[in-house]
Amino acid sequence: MQQHNVLILDFGSQYTQLIARRVRELNIYCEIHPYNNPPENINDFKAVILSGSPFSVRAEDAPHPDLSEIRGKRPLLAVCYGAQYLAHFSGGEVAPSNTREYGRANLSFIKEGEDFFANISEGSQVWMSHSDTIKQLPEGAVHLASTSDVENAAYRIEGEDTYAIQFHPEVYHSTDGKQLLENFLVNIAGIAQDWTSDSFVDSTVQELKEKLGDDKVVLGLSGGVDSTVAGVLLHKAIGKNLHCIFVNNGLLRKNEFESVLKQYEGMGLNVKGVDASARFLDALAGISDPEQKRKTIGRVFIEVFDDEANKIENAKWLAQGTIYPDVIESVSVKGPSATIKSHHNVGGLPDFMKLKVVEPLRMLFKDEVRRVGASMGIDPELLGRHPFPGPGLAIRILGDITSEKVRILQEVDAIFIDGLKENGLYNKVWQAGAMLLPVNSVGVMGDERTYEKVVALRAVESTDGMTADWVNLPYEFLQKTSNQIINKVKGVNRVVYDISSKPPATIEWE
Numbered sequence: 001m002q003q004h005n006v007l008i009l010d011f012g013s014q015y016t017q018l019i020a021r022r023v024r025e026l027n028i029y030c031e032i033h034p035y036n037n038p039p040e041n042i043n044d045f046k047a048v049i050l051s052g053s054p055f056s057v058r059a060e061d062a063p064h065p066d067l068s069e070i071r072g073k074r075p076l077l078a079v080c081y082g083a084q085y086l087a088h089f090s091g092g093e094v095a096p097s098n099t100r101e102y103g104r105a106n107l108s109f110i111k112e113g114e115d116f117f118a119n120i121s122e123g124s125q126v127w128m129s130h131s132d133t134i135k136q137l138p139e140g141a142v143h144l145a146s147t148s149d150v151e152n153a154a155y156r157i158e159g160e161d162t163y164a165i166q167f168h169p170e171v172y173h174s175t176d177g178k179q180l181l182e183n184f185l186v187n188i189a190g191i192a193q194d195w196t197s198d199s200f201v202d203s204t205v206q207e208l209k210e211k212l213g214d215d216k217v218v219l220g221l222s223g224g225v226d227s228t229v230a231g232v233l234l235h236k237a238i239g240k241n242l243h244c245i246f247v248n249n250g251l252l253r254k255n256e257f258e259s260v261l262k263q264y265e266g267m268g269l270n271v272k273g274v275d276a277s278a279r280f281l282d283a284l285a286g287i288s289d290p291e292q293k294r295k296t297i298g299r300v301f302i303e304v305f306d307d308e309a310n311k312i313e314n315a316k317w318l319a320q321g322t323i324y325p326d327v328i329e330s331v332s333v334k335g336p337s338a339t340i341k342s343h344h345n346v347g348g349l350p351d352f353m354k355l356k357v358v359e360p361l362r363m364l365f366k367d368e369v370r371r372v373g374a375s376m377g378i379d380p381e382l383l384g385r386h387p388f389p390g391p392g393l394a395i396r397i398l399g400d401i402t403s404e405k406v407r408i409l410q411e412v413d414a415i416f417i418d419g420l421k422e423n424g425l426y427n428k429v430w431q432a433g434a435m436l437l438p439v440n441s442v443g444v445m446g447d448e449r450t451y452e453k454v455v456a457l458r459a460v461e462s463t464d465g466m467t468a469d470w471v472n473l474p475y476e477f478l479q480k481t482s483n484q485i486i487n488k489v490k491g492v493n494r495v496v497y498d499i500s501s502k503p504p505a506t507i508e509w510e
Contacts, residue, residue: 208358223263324362
């Protein structure tokens with residue numbers, strides 16, 4: 001348990017993760033828990049935030065939390081649904097709004113002399129997202145703010161450190177949202193702003209030393225940011241007792257197996273490279289269904305990893321690079337997501353693997369993982385690597401997998417990614433890659449007719465992969481890249497560029 005922490009009770013809002021990110025930007029540690037599954041050690045938290053919700057407090061199936069251990073006992077901030085919940089069940093009145101208020105609004109009134117609104121002026125823009133409105137404040141409430149359409153936009157309860165707001169301070173469009181959260185958490189709740197990357201490293205290394213002692217730990221490295229940062233953290237804690245395994249599944253990028261192993265050499269990590277590409281490709285032969293491909297790769301990876309782990313005498317722990325969005329998704333209010341990626345293993349390990357799990361990054365968001373890596377001196381080039389899917393190129397080759405298709409896609413991908421780097425575009429893109437389509441097209445090369453493969457290039461901008469927009473790469477760059485691919489990669493005679501956003505499309509094609 002981190003010190004000076006904040007509990008966020010989630011009622012299923014699409015913005016709940018944003019609340020956590022904003023709180024952590026203030027260098028304050030926080031955790032998200034479903035309202036119907038709060039932590040047992042609730043008394044250890046120094047403040048509580050209630051999230052918004054897609055529900056109406058007037059509905060029979062509305063979330064109905066027990067706040068008896070929270071309200072009046074520690075500072076409480078109720079956001080949107082939370083504000084309506086406090087009003088509805090404490091003598092106030094919540095009713096359907098005549099006009100649904102959604103989007104930007106401005107505070108037309110702020111009560112003077114309130115710490116909650118310190119350094120925030122009338123006219124401040126806020127973000128609304130609700131169809132109900134608070135007609136009457138609850139018992140003991142003091143009215144704090146209004147917009148032109150919403151009279152009761154904010155209130156507090158007399159005699160308690162309980163505050164409620166109808167708008168969303170966590171959303172970017174609430175221009176003073178971060179200031180409001182700081183007013184509540186720092187000025188009112190008195191929480192210290194001392195949760196930093198350096199403090200995380202120090203406390204995590206100490207916790208790992210106490211937890212692992214002299215035990216041996218096995219870590220599966222992927223070459224990506226999460227597993228690398230997890231590896232360096234563990235190495236700081238247990239040194240030579242960490243055994244890293246980097247498996248080549250035959251579906252990595254061109255020359256990636258060798259280049260990643262070389263990169264790890266200079267980091268002092270004890271890494272063993274295992275080339276199991278033939279085993280993976282044999283297992284994938286004839287399989288076209290995307291989910292079946294994922295499951296097959298997951299199964300073979302665990303078999304290969306288990307074989308290697310068994311060669312390490314007295315290994316007791318398996319380390320994983322699980323990060324916080326994976327954890328939140330697996331315990332969300334709405335239930336576990338329909339498909340949790342096999343390489344995340346949030347739900348645990350197969351029975352035959354007799355190892356305990358340690359996940360040093362399980363409470364960090366992706367951007368926080370990068371900051372922790374930077375504070376430990378990890379190469380910025382490695383920390384800035386684009387995300388790469390666990391199943392590798394298998395889900396970028398639509399249809400069945402063959403070694404020839406892998407070769408073609410590796411060549412295409414290398415031209416595209418190297419081109420982005422050479423033209424100063426790589427760091428402006430969140431993720432990029434190429435897809436090999438199960439389509440042949442007619443072409444002409446010289447005086448000869450060709451009938452060869454089509455590849456699609458994909459580049460998106462995003463912060464967390466939950467939503468993404470396609471990147472408007474310069475025409476000149478796309479033209480040059482297309483020419484290089486068609487001229488240099490045997491088997492490809494047509495290149496297309498994917499201009500779909502997520503949603504409705506996904507980043508990967510499978």
